[in-house]
Amino acid sequence: MTAPENRTPQCRFCTAPLTRTFANLGAMPLANSYLASIEDADQEQPYPLHARVCDSCRLVQVENAVPPDAIFSDYAYFSSFASSWVEHARAYTEMARQRFDLSAQSQVVEIASNDGYLLKHFVAADIPVLGIEPAANVAAVAEAAGVPTRVAFFGRELADQLRREDICADLLVGNNVLAHVPDLNDFVAGLEFLLKDDGVLTMEFPHLLRLIEEVQFDTIYHEHFSYFSLLTVEQVFARHGLRLFDVEELPTHGGSLRIFACRTESSRQSNGNGLAGVRDKESRAGFDGDDIYAGFQDRVGVVRDGFRAFLAGARKDGKRLAAYGAAAKGNTLLNFCGIGADDLPYVVDISPHKQNHYLPGSHIPIRPVEVLREDRPDYVLILPWNLRQEIIADHGYIRDWGGRFVVAVPQIEIEP
Ligand SMILES: [Zn+2]
Numbered sequence: 001m002t003a004p005e006n007r008t009p010q011c012r013f014c015t016a017p018l019t020r021t022f023a024n025l026g027a028m029p030l031a032n033s034y035l036a037s038i039e040d041a042d043q044e045q046p047y048p049l050h051a052r053v054c055d056s057c058r059l060v061q062v063e064n065a066v067p068p069d070a071i072f073s074d075y076a077y078f079s080s081f082a083s084s085w086v087e088h089a090r091a092y093t094e095m096a097r098q099r100f101d102l103s104a105q106s107q108v109v110e111i112a113s114n115d116g117y118l119l120k121h122f123v124a125a126d127i128p129v130l131g132i133e134p135a136a137n138v139a140a141v142a143e144a145a146g147v148p149t150r151v152a153f154f155g156r157e158l159a160d161q162l163r164r165e166d167i168c169a170d171l172l173v174g175n176n177v178l179a180h181v182p183d184l185n186d187f188v189a190g191l192e193f194l195l196k197d198d199g200v201l202t203m204e205f206p207h208l209l210r211l212i213e214e215v216q217f218d219t220i221y222h223e224h225f226s227y228f229s230l231l232t233v234e235q236v237f238a239r240h241g242l243r244l245f246d247v248e249e250l251p252t253h254g255g256s257l258r259i260f261a262c263r264t265e266s267s268r269q270s271n272g273n274g275l276a277g278v279r280d281k282e283s284r285a286g287f288d289g290d291d292i293y294a295g296f297q298d299r300v301g302v303v304r305d306g307f308r309a310f311l312a313g314a315r316k317d318g319k320r321l322a323a324y325g326a327a328a329k330g331n332t333l334l335n336f337c338g339i340g341a342d343d344l345p346y347v348v349d350i351s352p353h354k355q356n357h358y359l360p361g362s363h364i365p366i367r368p369v370e371v372l373r374e375d376r377p378d379y380v381l382i383l384p385w386n387l388r389q390e391i392i393a394d395h396g397y398i399r400d401w402g403g404r405f406v407v408a409v410p411q412i413e414i415e416p
Helices: 037-043 070-073 084-101 117-122 136-144 154-164 184-195 208-213 230-241 274-283 297-318 328-336 371-375 385-394 396-401
Strands: 019-027 047-053 061-062 108-111 129-132 169-175 195-206 243-251 256-263 321-324 379-382 404-407
Touching: 019 297, 019 328, 019 385, 037 195, 084 117, 084 169, 084 385, 108 117, 129 243, 154 184, 169 184, 184 195, 184 230, 184 243, 195 208, 195 243, 208 274, 230 243, 230 256, 243 274, 297 328, 321 371, 379 385, 385 404, 396 404
Parallel strands: 108 129, 108 169, 169 195, 321 379, 379 404
Antiparallel strands: 019 047, 047 061, 195 256, 243 256
């Protein structure tokens, strides 16, 4: 799977050679490969993390240099642990039921359905569902909650299999999965194949516009192969017979798009305003030119320098530090900036699946959230900055001892 050193990689959508760097973050272990014991650090495998942009279709992408079983063998993420995300999913299901007239005669299919956090709302409304989830341990949680779930990777082959079983979708949902797909063309072809003639597809993914504007380079990691603009996703879908008829901008994951698509030949009317608005924003930002992509690496370096300077200053002043949230994006930040347990002695996390493990690369220990009250750190660095408001609201007690929350991206910001 690993590419020879001197081969020019190709765009995973249009196969044009990828010659332009977007962000080269060096070599680091997989962001989700938490270590059960510090002795496992010897076996840790670093892989290059180098995002490039295609000069032809403008897809920003990380080369698939990692064996897939390394990525999914011990997947530790459970959607239901983030309460704001659970509410986001509930509100989506309400909207979709009304807007698309879903009933007991409809079929909803969700790809990467995780622990059933979203589909369970359709189940409660007696709308038939099928979840597709590659991680068997996560799928088992969904099944136990009454959400029928198939343990599989989605692609053209699975779509074929489902059609043979007479399953096709009135509503096909995929949230935060498109970016994780190594074979993009096979995946989108499968979407088109599984959709009923008048079916609707919605997908949410982090918006490249926000990633660039807010220097969210820490959302780049090996498991996250593609970074989409509307400009690019419309080309990808069009090639596979799908047409976007609406788009919404969402605050989730640092700023996402929710796209609405149907078959190209569907009579469904387009909400021209939504699409035109986002197309215009991207065009004004220069998304069809080279410069906006080429200038990103330097901006990443500025964030790193600011973060290191903050840590050095805090240490000089004798301040005590901790981090909150053993999130994937935190690992990119810490490993790119060369931060270890000497700089940041521990991170707390709400998930029992991560506690008593170590972060990959930085080897910072993960401890239960209660440790904050015992240790009373001066600064608590929030790694999953997309959950910043929620974390500050839930853990305001750190102010009782003068503790303050800090975020490092897009620049150091210390909460008052
Ligand atoms: Zn391309």
